[in-house]
Amino acid sequence: xxxxxxxxxxxxxxxxxxxxxxxxxxxxxxxxxxxxxxxxxxxxxxxxxxxxxxxxxxxxxxxxx
Ligand code: SF4
Numbered sequence: 444x445x446x447x448x449x450x451x452x453x454x455x456x457x458x459x460x461x462x463x464x465x466x467x468x469x470x471x472x473x474x475x476x477x478x479x480x481x482x483x484x485x486x487x488x489x490x491x492x493x494x495x496x497x498x499x500x501x502x503x504x505x506x507x508x
Contacts, residue, residue: 448487450508451496455480458504468496 451471453464460479465472471488472481490507497505 447490449490449493450487451483451493452506452508453481453483454504454506457502459502461501463499463501464496464505467499468492471496 453472458480460474460481462474462481464481465474471484471492473484474480475482493505493507497503497507
């Protein structure tokens with residue numbers, strides 16, 4: 444089965460830096476200790492992985508493009 448990739452992003456205004464995305468999807472996100480916001484580790488990621496991360500964000504800050 445072909446893996447479908449999507450770009451993804453984090454809305455920095457709504458993100459409170461809880462770290463759930465980096466904890467649950469460390470292949471997609473890492474926490475920036477200086478800004479206390481997640482940074483994206485990939486330009487594109489499998490849709491299933493992005494949707495899983497979106498489900499864990501308590502404030503719905505993760506967006507798929
Ligand atoms: S899970 Fe959502 S609110 Fe928490 S750090 Fe990640 S993007 Fe921000």
